[in-house]
Amino acid sequence: MANQTAQLAALLRAAGAEVELVQVNPPWRPAWAAQVRGLRAVLRLAPYLWQLWRAAGRTDLLHVMANSGWSWHLHAAPAIWIGRLRGKGVLVNYRGGEAPAFLARSPLLVCFSLRRAQAVIVPSAYLARVFDEYGISTQIVPNIVNLDRFQPAPQRPAQAHILIARHLEPLYDHATALHAFALLRKQLPQARLTICGEGPELPRLQQLTEALQLQTVVHFAGKTENADMAAYYQQADLVLNPSLADNMPISVLEAWASSVPVVSTNVGGVPDLIHDNVDGLLVPPGDPHIMARTMLVLLKDHGMARRMAMAGLHAAQRFSWHRVAPLLFAQYRRVLHRPRWTGYTALVSCVLFPLHEWFKRHNSAAVRHQMEASQWWRPEQIEALQVHRLRLLLLYASEHVPYYRQLYARIGFDATRVQDVRDLRLLPILRKSHINDHRDDFHADDARHMKRFTTGGSSGEPLIFYLGKQRVSHDVAAKWRATRWWGVDIGDREAVLWGSPIELHAQDLWRARRDRVMRSDLLPAFDLSPTRLDDYLARLQKQRPAMLFGYPSVMCLLVQHAQSRGIALDRLGIQVVFVTAERLYEDQRALLMGAFAAPVANGYGGRDAGFIAHECPEGGMHITAEDVIVEILDAHGEPVPTGESGAIVITHLASRDFPFIRYATGDIGTLDPKPCPCGRGLPLLQSVEGRVTDFVVARDGTVMHGLALIYILRDLPQVRAFKIIQETLDCTRVLLVSVDGLPPSLRLSIVTQFRARLGATVEIVIEEVTAIPAEASGKHRYVISKVASH
Known part of the structure; x- marks a missing residue:
């Protein structure tokens, strides 16, 4: 671990980071104290803690190299607490194959400190599984091998030379290795053994070497x-690793990089690292x-040895700094981007907002805490969580939701037999028209405190639906978690460029006080006149928000x-x-990044489908x-x-009061098969062909968001679909698909509301049609302004 620490520090400095090392075992004076093991640790502890306290004050992040045993209690745990006390980010890098036994002895004490760290990384899948058993989410950042230093040697004749590169401690079981070497020598008298390392086992191993009469062919290199x-x-x-417990031995990585075949015991994380009979042999x-028979096979079968050496050389590339650095830096950024648990923001995030949600009967805070743990789970x-929650949703729908009770009976669907998310394919696609035609049947018979919402679809077809408190809580939690990825929490200053029906009028007093x-x-994003935009810029300069949230087009x-x-925003x-x-x-992203220097x-989603995805x-x-199962389907539903x-197509697992099961969003997207470097186990969307909303221009030149007109139409139950086309400043056409024809009073109301936004003299032409055709590209646009395009 000392070698890895020194190597990592050098690599980070070369990458431009300022690194300060705080050693737990500096050279000790007087020399006699170093010989007394317990005394040595006690005398070193106070200077170590003092140096650590001072170093923590100078840094942004503490990278704690941790191991099992007393090293954890004396060095790693205090480093975590000192980091937290000084308000610094803490990343724990836990190593060591003895972790299972160590955690079993004192799980509560160790895990209590571990949970104070903002990130825990381990070098192997083995340790990740160990910590999973104790509810600790970890990320795998492998050990690093220096490929510039460790390289294959020029070809030379085989000499049956065996190397062990482990410290001389009982854990690494050099005694069994010596006995195996003695047996091997009976078949290969020319074999030699070199042992690199120091430790308390040296006298005993030297005695054993003499007893086995191997002193002339075994070299202790120290x-x-x-x-x-x-x-x-x-x-x-050949490199031999005889450990009784292990994780990810550096000696194996160095052997691979040097193109030397490996024989190792199959303990701990070694089987995750070495594929038996591919890039090494396990015993x-x-x-x-x-052990002796296996080494003999490799030393005599030169073809097998070369094959495994080449496979190991290929495997070693995974552990180069070039491959490992992005994974480590992602965890550093995760810690550095953490929300700050201090000041007014912490009061709002930890106390006031949870109380606000509790009064509204939402459990958003608890859901967000659960999500922040589950995001680091393995895929x-x-x-497995999705399958469990899907089965509960489908069973609940069969018992309490009339629409699904009838659907299951009609198609012979049995929710109790669902064992996989792919079983969703037995159900038909849910479209907006199904909900609009059977809205009352989508209500669960025991649903309470439902809230009515409306939304326009990508084709302009309005949807009226209801959300229960469970669904709202989960949507709030999903957005809350995503903003925290960026170091912004509820309670940080926020400016919201947004629009909804309530914002067309004065906000009520309670809402204003809450905000x-x-x-x-x-x-509000509706009125975007030059005067209003000047006012928004002045408010931003006064407020200095940590986050700007809203429509990209408006921003x-x-x-x-x-x-x-000439106003700078950076x-x-x-x-x-x-x-x-x-x-x-992408041009919008570039413009916003350049302007705000942020x-x-x-984010992708909608009020109907929920918060589907967010960018980290x-x-x-x-x-x-x-909460959301995403399917990507072709034109035939496959x-x-x-x-x-x-x-x-999405299934929202928290929508039991008004279920959205296999709901067609109207968007086109692609799943990403590659994992994200951040380490989250959440699946990825590669791209989304989202809804397109244009601006419209009022007769007086005021530019406003297209939603200002959409909201007039989408909340009308008589309107099934619509499309708004602003032909000129003086004429706007509205294509409508109505249920039973538009009453004159409603037609007049639409015209009046449009003119209130666009201008009293603007001609509003309403054309009732049987369907809204798609664009030539296949996309559906529900606002097109030919004026704004100029």
Whole structure:
């Protein structure tokens, strides 16, 4: 671990980071104290803690190299607590194959400190499974091998030279290795053994070597610097790892990089690292006879040895700094982007907002805590959670939702037999028209406190639906979690460029006070006249928000207006620009990033489908898989191969009061087969062809968001579909698909509301049609402004 620490520090410095090492075992004076093991640890502890306290004050992040035993209690755990006390980010890098036994002895004490760290990384899947058993989510960041230092040797004749590069401690079982070597020598008298390392076992092992009459062919090289190890590997024909417990032995990685075949015991994480008979041979621990026979096979079968050496050389590339650095840096950024648990923001996030949600009978805070743990689960764990929650939803729907009770009976669907998310394919696709035609039948018979919502579809077909408190709580939690990925929490200053029907009128007093407490400033997106935009810029300069949230098109218009006024936005202190509700184009992203000097985070979803996916700081568009199952289907309703585009269909697992099961969003998207470097187990969307919303221009030149007109139509139950086409400043056409014809009074109401926004003299032409045709590209646009395009 000392070698890995020194190597990591050097690599980080070369990458431009400032690194300060706090050693737990510096050279000790007087020399006699170093010989007394317990006294040595006690005398070193106070200086170590003092140095750690001072170093923590100078840094942004503590990377704690941790191991089992007293090393954890004396060094690692205090480092975690000192980091937290000083308000620093803490990443624990836990190593050691003895972790299972150590955790079994004191699980509560160890896990209590571990949970205080913002991130826990381990080098192997083995340790990840160990910590999973104790409810600790970890990320795998492998050990690093220096491929510049450890390289294959020039070809030379085989000499049956065996190398062991482990410290001389009982855990590494050199005694069994010596017995195995003695047995091997009976078949290969020319064999030699070199043991690199120091430790308390040296006297006993030297005595055993003499007893086995091996002193002339066994060389104890003692403590060997890592830089000198390369020569030992190049002189070896086989590397032996005889451990009784292990994780990810560096000696195996160095042997692979040096193109030397490996024989190892199959303990701990070794079987995750070495594929038996592919890039090494595995043997049971403590059995010298099998160990000797296995080494003999490799030393005599030169073809097998070369094959495994080449496979190991290929495997070693996975552990280069080039491959490991992105994984480590992603975890560093995760810690550095953490929300700060101090000041007014912490009061709002931890106390006031949870109380606000509790009074509304929402459990958003608890759901968010659960999601922040489950996001780090392995994909198979997340899928198991989906299957469990899907089965509960489908069973509940069969018992309490008339629409699904009738559907199951009609198609012969048995919810009790659901064992996989793919079983959803037995159900038909749910479309907006199904909900509009059978709205009352979608209500669960025991649903309470439902809230009515409306939304326009990608074709302009309005949807009226209801959400229960469970669904609202989960949607709030999903958005809350996503903003925290970027270091922004509820209670941080926020400016929201948004629009909804309530914002057309004055907000009620309670809502205004609530937003003031939450430090959220609403900037309505409907009226975007130059005067209003000037007011928004002034409010942003005064508020200096940590997050800007809303429609990307509106934000871009605000930026362009600021540029025309010569107003710089890059010093507002905005940490992230969070965009949603529209497709984000790359030129928009570039414009916003350049203007605000902040990253842009994309979000995808809707009030009907829920918060489907959010972008993390590493660029992955993570699906909210705890709540949402996403299917990508072709024109025939069949799943497309991963990586190909198709229709996005979702099942919202928290929608039992008004179920959305296999709901067609009307969008086109693609799943991403690659994992995200951030380490989250949530699946990814590769791309989304989202809804397109245009601006419209009023007769007086005021630019407003297209939703200002959409909201007039989408909440009308008589309107099945619509499309708004602004032909000129003086004429706007409205294509409508109505249920039974539009009454004159409703027609007049629509015209009046349109003129209130566009201008009293504007001609509003309403055309009732039987269907809304798609664009030539196949996309559906529900607002087209030929004026705005100029």
